[in-house]
Amino acid sequence: MEMGARSQRHTTSDSTSPRTRWANFKTITNNPKTTKQMAHHKSCLKRIRQNEKRRLHNRYYAKTMRNYLRDIRNEKDKATAQEMFPKLQKMLDKLAKQNIIHWKKAANLKSNTAKLIAKLA
Numbered sequence: 001m002e003m004g005a006r007s008q009r010h011t012t013s014d015s016t017s018p019r020t021r022w023a024n025f026k027t028i029t030n031n032p033k034t035t036k037q038m039a040h041h042k043s044c045l046k047r048i049r050q051n052e053k054r055r056l057h058n059r060y061y062a063k064t065m066r067n068y069l070r071d072i073r074n075e076k077d078k079a080t081a082q083e084m085f086p087k088l089q090k091m092l093d094k095l096a097k098q099n100i101i102h103w104k105k106a107a108n109l110k111s112n113t114a115k116l117i118a119k120l121a
Contacts, residue, residue: 058098058100061091061094061095061100062095062100062101064091065088065091065092065095065101068084068087068088068091069088069109069113071084072084072085072088072113072116072117073113073116075120076120077120078117078120078121081116081117081120082117085113085114085117088109088110088113089110092106092109092110093106
């Protein structure tokens with residue numbers, strides 16, 4: 001295929017050109033990370049809405065846990081860190097139970113945080 005023929009193919013305005021074909025698809029969201037082709041069945045549309053809602057919910061709680069973990073790691077006072085630790089354990093256990101994070105990751109975070117708190121003077 002010649003270079004001229006290729007460029008000519010992409011600039012044509014007929015309905016079979018790639019740009020025209022893909023421009024007609026509807027998208028789910030404006031977010032480029034989650035933009036996908038829209039489904040046509042009612043049940044699929046509902047499933048897409050549910051998945052997006054759950055994804056945002058899970059993301060919120062995982063981020064909240066990471067922020068709390070960061071606060072504990074930055075804490076210099078041992079007594080304060082020990083007071084904060086049970087809440088972190090509870091958060092990690094809940095996230096692991098709901099499969100938002102893996103249960104082994106939760107166990108590792110708890111163990112490493114406990115070691116970190118034990119090292120504080």
